[in-house]
Amino acid sequence: MITADLHTHSFFSSDSSEPTENIVRAAYERGLKTICLTEHMDFDYPGGEFILDTDKYRAELARVRDMFAGKIEVLFGVELGLMDTLAPRLYEYTSGFDFDFIIGSSHLVDGADPYYPEYFGKLGDRNGILRYFESILANISVYDNFDVYGHLDYAVRYSRAKNYSPADYRDITDEIIKKLVSMGKGIELNTAGLKYGLGWAHPHPDLLRRCRELGIEIVTVGSDGHKAEHIAWEFEAAGEILKAAGYEYYAVFRERKPEFVKIT
Numbered sequence: 506m507i508t509a510d511l512h513t514h515s516f517f518s519s520d521s522s523e524p525t526e527n528i529v530r531a532a533y534e535r536g537l538k539t540i541c542l543t544e545h546m547d548f549d550y551p552g553g554e555f556i557l558d559t560d561k562y563r564a565e566l567a568r569v570r571d572m573f574a575g576k577i578e579v580l581f582g583v584e585l586g587l588m589d590t591l592a593p594r595l596y597e598y599t600s601g602f603d604f605d606f607i608i609g610s611s612h613l614v615d616g617a618d619p620y621y622p623e624y625f626g627k628l629g630d631r632n633g634i635l636r637y638f639e640s641i642l643a644n645i646s647v648y649d650n651f652d653v654y655g656h657l658d659y660a661v662r663y664s665r666a667k668n669y670s671p672a673d674y675r676d677i678t679d680e681i682i683k684k685l686v687s688m689g690k691g692i693e694l695n696t697a698g699l700k701y702g703l704g705w706a707h708p709h710p711d712l713l714r715r716c717r718e719l720g721i722e723i724v725t726v727g728s729d730g731h732k733a734e735h736i737a738w739e740f741e742a743a744g745e746i747l748k749a750a751g752y753e754y755y756a757v758f759r760e761r762k763p764e765f766v767k768i769t
């Protein structure tokens with residue numbers, strides 16, 4: 506069982522309407538020891554959505570942390586939408602807050618969100634997924650202030666590719682993984698894939714195994730829950746998925762430093 510959910514959203518993220526205390530209460534009721542809120546901060550998102558009022562968020566988190574003191578640990582995180590063009594602004598932003606944990610994620614590829622059908626409609630499945638991975642490599646070549654890369658093959662969720670095989674993208678994903686290893690960064694196991702009926706958690710088990718083979722040591726586990734009922738989604742399965750890929754430990758970040766916890 507995994508007892509720390511390190512990827513969650515509350516109403517500070519514009520795609521969630523759940524009060525922060527409900528997220529924390531759900532985590533406590535599910536028996537977690539640690540929860541990290543990782544609200545969205547996506548600069549340059551079309552329409553200006555996903556800009557986080559970080560001061561307000563931090564203040565509310567302090568209030569909720571007090572409310573649950575002695576019951577569950579509450580950590581201060583952020584999920585940053587990365588693009589190579591944003592690097593200077595991301596450095597400036599992250600230096601202004603004492604985050605426990607920073608997830609770097611790709612939500613936009615060349616300014617377009619793969620969530621919307623236009624993305625794969627224009628590029629097709631194969632090139633859409635390839636371009637998504639290429640953009641990750643570009644992001645981490647110019648920006649390094651994050652702890653783990655989020656939902657590594659997230660775009661696949663929105664493609665119509667029924668037969669996605671990570672082996673088809675191995676050249677580019679190996680480059681990403683090797684670069685992350687050289688930077689001392691980790692990845693996350695994101696169980697939202699199971700929630701959305703993909704049948705697997707991000708990254709795909711073959712890609713997760715490849716991360717292990719190429720030397721990624723740090724893996725956090727997150728539900729990517731935007732509602733109370735999604736917190737710790739399939740965390741029993743998550744432990745088994747990690748073990749099957751060769752991992753014996755998952756990581757919990759505090760003040761940007763990983764602690765390794767044995768998977769029981």
Ligand SMILES: [Zn+2]
Nearest residue numbers: 584610655656
């Ligand atoms: Zn995300």
Ligand SMILES: [Zn+2]
Nearest residue numbers: 512514584729
């Ligand atoms: Zn998220």
